Amino acid sequence: MDSSDAQASSLLELPLFSKLTKRHQASLAKFAQQRVFPAGTDFIRQGEYTSDFFIVLSGIVTAYRTEKGGKTEILDQFTENEWFGELSALSNQPAMARYKADLPCVLAVLDGALFKELYSFAPDFKTQVDQIYRERSLAQHLRVVPLLKGLDKGLLSSLREAARFESHPKDSVIAAQGDRATEIVLVRSGGLSRTRKNVEGVEELVGYLMANSSFGEWAFLDGEGDWKSTYKTLMPTEILALPIAAIQETFSGQPEIIDRMRNSARLIAAEDQGIDTSFYDVDDTQATDEQLEVMVHSESIKGGEALVIDLEKCVRCNACVESCVAVHEDGVPRLSKKGKRVSAAGNSLGKELSLTTSCYHCEAPGCMMSCTYGAIRRDSHGLIRFVWDNCVGCAECVKGCPYDVIRLTAPPDPEAAAATSWVSSLPLIGKFLDPPKESAPIPEADRGYHREQVVQGKAVKCDRCEGLPFEACVYNCPCGAIERMSPALIFDQGILEMAANNSEEPQ
Amino acid sequence: MNTTLFRSRHGLIAGIIVVGLLVFAQMSGISFGRGPHSDRTFILLSGWTALAMLLVVAAYVLRKYAHRGGYSPEKAFRVDHASLEVAENDLHRLQQRISSGALKTPALIVAEAGKILKNAGIQRVNRVLVEPGQAGEDAWTVRMVPTEPLGRVARWMHAHVFYGTAFGAVLLMHSGLIPGSAFGWALAGLGHIVFFTGLIGIFLWARGPRWLTAREHDLSIEEASALRASLGRKRAEAISVFDPEVAARFNQLGAGPGVSVSQQKVILDAIIHQLPDRRVEIQDLGALIIQEVLVRQELRALQRVRASFMAWRIVHIPAALLLTGAVAVHVVSIWKF
Numbered sequence: 001m002d003s004s005d006a007q008a009s010s011l012l013e014l015p016l017f018s019k020l021t022k023r024h025q026a027s028l029a030k031f032a033q034q035r036v037f038p039a040g041t042d043f044i045r046q047g048e049y050t051s052d053f054f055i056v057l058s059g060i061v062t063a064y065r066t067e068k069g070g071k072t073e074i075l076d077q078f079t080e081n082e083w084f085g086e087l088s089a090l091s092n093q094p095a096m097a098r099y100k101a102d103l104p105c106v107l108a109v110l111d112g113a114l115f116k117e118l119y120s121f122a123p124d125f126k127t128q129v130d131q132i133y134r135e136r137s138l139a140q141h142l143r144v145v146p147l148l149k150g151l152d153k154g155l156l157s158s159l160r161e162a163a164r165f166e167s168h169p170k171d172s173v174i175a176a177q178g179d180r181a182t183e184i185v186l187v188r189s190g191g192l193s194r195t196r197k198n199v200e201g202v203e204e205l206v207g208y209l210m211a212n213s214s215f216g217e218w219a220f221l222d223g224e225g226d227w228k229s230t231y232k233t234l235m236p237t238e239i240l241a242l243p244i245a246a247i248q249e250t251f252s253g254q255p256e257i258i259d260r261m262r263n264s265a266r267l268i269a270a271e272d273q274g275i276d277t278s279f280y281d282v283d284d285t286q287a288t289d290e291q292l293e294v295m296v297h298s299e300s301i302k303g304g305e306a307l308v309i310d311l312e313k314c315v316r317c318n319a320c321v322e323s324c325v326a327v328h329e330d331g332v333p334r335l336s337k338k339g340k341r342v343s344a345a346g347n348s349l350g351k352e353l354s355l356t357t358s359c360y361h362c363e364a365p366g367c368m369m370s371c372t373y374g375a376i377r378r379d380s381h382g383l384i385r386f387v388w389d390n391c392v393g394c395a396e397c398v399k400g401c402p403y404d405v406i407r408l409t410a411p412p413d414p415e416a417a418a419a420t421s422w423v424s425s426l427p428l429i430g431k432f433l434d435p436p437k438e439s440a441p442i443p444e445a446d447r448g449y450h451r452e453q454v455v456q457g458k459a460v461k462c463d464r465c466e467g468l469p470f471e472a473c474v475y476n477c478p479c480g481a482i483e484r485m486s487p488a489l490i491f492d493q494g495i496l497e498m499a500a501n502n503s504e505e506p507q
Numbered sequence: 508m509n510t511t512l513f514r515s516r517h518g519l520i521a522g523i524i525v526v527g528l529l530v531f532a533q534m535s536g537i538s539f540g541r542g543p544h545s546d547r548t549f550i551l552l553s554g555w556t557a558l559a560m561l562l563v564v565a566a567y568v569l570r571k572y573a574h575r576g577g578y579s580p581e582k583a584f585r586v587d588h589a590s591l592e593v594a595e596n597d598l599h600r601l602q603q604r605i606s607s608g609a610l611k612t613p614a615l616i617v618a619e620a621g622k623i624l625k626n627a628g629i630q631r632v633n634r635v636l637v638e639p640g641q642a643g644e645d646a647w648t649v650r651m652v653p654t655e656p657l658g659r660v661a662r663w664m665h666a667h668v669f670y671g672t673a674f675g676a677v678l679l680m681h682s683g684l685i686p687g688s689a690f691g692w693a694l695a696g697l698g699h700i701v702f703f704t705g706l707i708g709i710f711l712w713a714r715g716p717r718w719l720t721a722r723e724h725d726l727s728i729e730e731a732s733a734l735r736a737s738l739g740r741k742r743a744e745a746i747s748v749f750d751p752e753v754a755a756r757f758n759q760l761g762a763g764p765g766v767s768v769s770q771q772k773v774i775l776d777a778i779i780h781q782l783p784d785r786r787v788e789i790q791d792l793g794a795l796i797i798q799e800v801l802v803r804q805e806l807r808a809l810q811r812v813r814a815s816f817m818a819w820r821i822v823h824i825p826a827a828l829l830l831t832g833a834v835a836v837h838v839v840s841i842w843k844f
Contacts, residue, residue: 311720313509326577337729469632469654480661
């Protein structure tokens with residue numbers, strides 16, 4: 001038995017993995033990694049995007065959280081056979097804390113795709129993860145709910161038995177407008193749309209709720225009123241429901257806390273009402289509607305910078321697409337000029353704009369969730385990146401992307417992929433002046449866990465010309481018509497706030 | 508109207524050069540071109556100035572097409588993902604130092620960030636922007652942006668527009684209203700064709716996008732093009748299940764622009780009459796074909812609008828190429844003889 005076999009069997013002996021099927025055991029043995037961290041290593045930073053799940057095999061790991069004021073507190077400590085990272089792995093949200101190895105540590109690391117596979121299809125694994133989450137992390141996570149913000153962790157712990165976990169497939173109605181509202185709902189992972197019937201009875205989109213968002217706080221104020229909107233899942237979604245009655249009962253002996261919560265609920269309700277007023281009553285409803293729809297649909301609220309074409313400058317010469325082709329060895333453009341149009345009335349720049357179909361680096365990336373090969377990952381800064389060596393061309397990400405930004409190409413020619421110098425691209429003489437180099441093989445451990453699959457193609461999307469000193473489309477537009485812009489520049493700040501309603505800031 | 512085409516420091520520089528030459532000629536009592544009051548120094552000065560401007564104008568074209576052909580020298584600067592990650596991680600730590608108050612001035616932050624980029628070996632690819640933080644953020648935020656070493660093509664376009672326009676004026680000073688030789692007439696003629704088509708181009712590029720955008724009521728030109736291709740594929744697929752003889756009639760239907768929608772309906776009715784048991788299928792296919800025809804008509808209309816503000820290039824580009832060749836011959840011949 002070599003050392004990797006020994007590591008695998010020691011991992012399988014952990015209670016967490018004791019009831020896995022043979023197939024899952026094989027995946028775990030092959031793709032779970034053991035990593036050693038010297039004492040003092042910060043291996044996850046607060047705010048960093050990570051989807052890995054960690055199990056401590058030896059040593060001690062401490063989680064520190066720094067609040068905005070600069071105050072740092074210890075959230076938790078993890079010792080042998082304890083685990084962390086399930087929240088980020090499930091929600092694709094940034095880490096809530098900094099994780100530091102206090103002593104030399106050995107950790108088992110499962111990548112996000114493997115974790116989700118086990119969480120979805122290994123019931124015992126899910127039960128154990130949820131149970132420990134309820135015991136250790138739930139109280140911390142509940143602080144995300146605006147109503148419960150600022151409450152002591154000890155107080156919140158008393159709510160954990162009342163909390164109910166639910167998994168919903170795509171297109172499930174979590175709460176329907178007009179039904180009795182009896183709980184506050186926290187979205188753990190996935191996403192929901194929020195729609196409301198207007199005065200004419202037409203269903204209108206009001207907003208989205210992504211992971212770590214919550215809704216239903218106002219019911220605390222109304223004493224269990226009716227749902228004002230319908231909440232429907234946009235993708236497989238995990239939620240956590242907290243009955244209002246349980247909250248009231250838990251804090252019944254503490255009137256000052258109840259008062260504080262009522263005040264919070266009143267504020268939330270007022271903000272909610274503010275949206276209604278502006279959404280239905282103002283004269284420029286059309287413009288507001290358009291802005292909101294574009295912002296919400298493209299998720300550009302949190303999507304970093306959008307790639308925007310000013311249609312009053314663009315002469316349709318196609319230089320942007322041709323430049324995009326020129327910098328990618330496979331000759332496939334990542335840019336499609338098709339996109340959502342925003343009329344001059346619908347944006348604060350007062351120009352006809354087109355939000356091009358480029359990757360939005362979504363809050364809840366459909367592509368990443370549909371990829372079972374570990375070929376799509378969010379980097380530490382939140383950008384969605386493709387790990388080409390893991391991509392088998394199954395096209396699930398193409399189907400999973402709601403914005404059609406992903407294209408499938410033929411498997412790359414290794415010679416072309418290895419050629420990076422412009423000299424090598426010179427016709428006829430290029431290959432003699434700069435012969436193609438062999439690319440280094442990817443270590444097995446760094447690959448996804450379904451490598452037996454035949455590679456049918458490669459998925460590609462806008463990579464913002466990573467590694468080059470320019471973004472080709474922007475750099476080469478002769479009219480200066482295409483530009484990266486922050487949504488705040490395009491739309492009024494007020495609209496952004498409205499559209500981002502209920503979306504809690506990343507932790 | 509895209510007025511950004513006219514806002515550039517190159518306009519000021521080109522204007523100063525032209526006015527300077529005019530003032531010089533006026534004060535020295537020099538007449539333009541060859542004549543009794545012509546001056547050799549002024550002819551040489553205006554000639555070299557025009558040549559320099561032509562080279563700047565040509566540099567834009569070279570730069571633009573070199574990149575489109577994949578020959579940008581900046582591509583050699585490419586760095587790998589790992590180096591970028593190293594720099595990003597170090598910049599994250601730098602941000603933490605800013606947060607803790609260890610670094611307070613932008614100059615200090617830029618210096619530290621510069622070292623980070625250099626250590627990671629990406630200083631030619633990325634530079635650092637230090638911006639005041641928003642409310643609730645750190646006092647300064649640091650982020651990486653591309654260096655764009657040669658500047659954006661849009662800026663080169665400004666140079667092309669203004670030095671190209673100035674070239675026309677300087678050429679007139681150099682050659683005078685009546686050039687002294689046949690070759691001079693050819694050079695001046697080509698120069699003025701390029702100059703005037705260029706002026707038309709500037710106007711059309713500034714106005715044209717608005718015309719097209721206003722015309723794109725329901726479909727953008729890109730969407731119309733994609734939709735037409737998609738409908739064409741669907742039509743071909745649907746027709747393939749019919750006998751070759753019927754398929755040929757269907758293909759005639761969707762083929763040419765000469766068949767109007769009403770004529771198409773007549774032909775479709777005839778096919779239905781021939782195959783009454785496949786009525787629904789044929790009607791669906793007919794609807795698809797009519798839709799394709801309508802999209803094709805819309806696409807043609809949009810392409811016509813686009814062509815209306817791109818057509819000037821049909822004269823401008825060949826004339827500019829001829830002019831460049833003729834100028835080369837002119838310069839070499841003056842130099843040699």
